[in-house]
Amino acid sequence: MELRIEEDGINSYDEVMLIYRSALKQMNTRLEILSEEFQNTYKYNPIEHIKSRMKSGDSIARKLRRRGYEPSLENMVRHCNDIAGIRIICSFTSDIYHLADIIQKQEDIEVIMIKDYIKNPKASGYKSYHMVAKVPVYFSEQTIEAKVEIQIRTIAMDFWASLEHKIQYKFVGEAPEHIRRELLECSAMISALDAKMLSLNIEIQEQSEKEDREAALRERERRKAKLRAQGHELYRNEEEEW
Numbered sequence: 585m586e587l588r589i590e591e592d593g594i595n596s597y598d599e600v601m602l603i604y605r606s607a608l609k610q611m612n613t614r615l616e617i618l619s620e621e622f623q624n625t626y627k628y629n630p631i632e633h634i635k636s637r638m639k640s641g642d643s644i645a646r647k648l649r650r651r652g653y654e655p656s657l658e659n660m661v662r663h664c665n666d667i668a669g670i671r672i673i674c675s676f677t678s679d680i681y682h683l684a685d686i687i688q689k690q691e692d693i694e695v696i697m698i699k700d701y702i703k704n705p706k707a708s709g710y711k712s713y714h715m716v717a718k719v720p721v722y723f724s725e726q727t728i729e730a731k732v733e734i735q736i737r738t739i740a741m742d743f744w745a746s747l748e749h750k751i752q753y754k755f756v757g758e759a760p761e762h763i764r765r766e767l768l769e770c771s772a773m774i775s776a777l778d779a780k781m782l783s784l785n786i787e788i789q790e791q792s793e794k795e796d797r798e799a800a801l802r803e804r805e806r807r808k809a810k811l812r813a814q815g816h817e818l819y820r821n822e823e824e825e826w
């Protein structure tokens with residue numbers, strides 16, 4: 585059940601924030617588990633690192649006012665999707681879609697919004713994959729679902745977004761035209777870099793898979809030769825089939 589202020593008997597800001605904080609912990613733990621699994625089971629981990637944050641009360645109120653809503657508990661729950669926010673930094677663009685898919689497949693997670701700013705970058709040049717997901721939180725008397733905003737991006741996209749954010753902050757969102765243009769150019773460079781790194785990675789992976797296959801083949805030949813030398817019955821007949 586999605587968080588509803590009146591029906592759930594929630595009547596204070598602290599209670600609402602506890603719910604969102606818990607949902608954030610839930611999501612964080614699930615991602616840490618995935619990260620550890622990748623680390624242990626596979627050759628590489630698509631998750632470089634994870635950051636999470638709770639939006640401050642001031643920031644929630646400012647956002648609501650900016651959108652024409654009174655800052656109330658009801659409005660913050662209904663209109664603010666990023667009270668709990670997680671940012672996952674991946675190595676390659678392909679990792680982003682892989683991870684998004686894994687998250688969506690978790691049975692009790694419901695993805696209610698996707699904004700793919702990689703396929704459709706913002707006018708600023710911003711690229712990232714955004715999802716808003718509802719996560720269940722198990723309390724003593726009830727289970728409440730709360731929204732978590734998940735931003736998934738590559739290291740390069742994160743690098744661009746962090747610097748662009750600082751620059752925009754300096755100019756209070758009104759950076760001069762030539763700076764905005766150059767930032768857009770930087771965004772294109774970042775995308776080229778991501779594409780290059782991805783193709784390099786594919787090449788390296790293919791090479792390493794080829795080496796693995798060759799090593800397995802050599803090992804099989806070595807074992808066969810050993811058995812043959814021992815006069816194993818399979819090898820008594822030279823015409824033996826393989």
Ligand code: GTP
Binds near residue numbers: 745
């Ligand atoms: P916000 O009111 O900013 O939360 O926007 P929104 O609710 O319409 O959601 P949107 O998916 O557009 O953006 C959410 C978040 O993405 C922002 O809070 C930033 O963290 C990030 N973001 C979006 N656009 C930009 C951008 O142009 N530059 C940078 N650096 N970050 C951006």
Ligand code: MG
Binds near residue numbers: 666
């Ligand atoms: Mg936001």
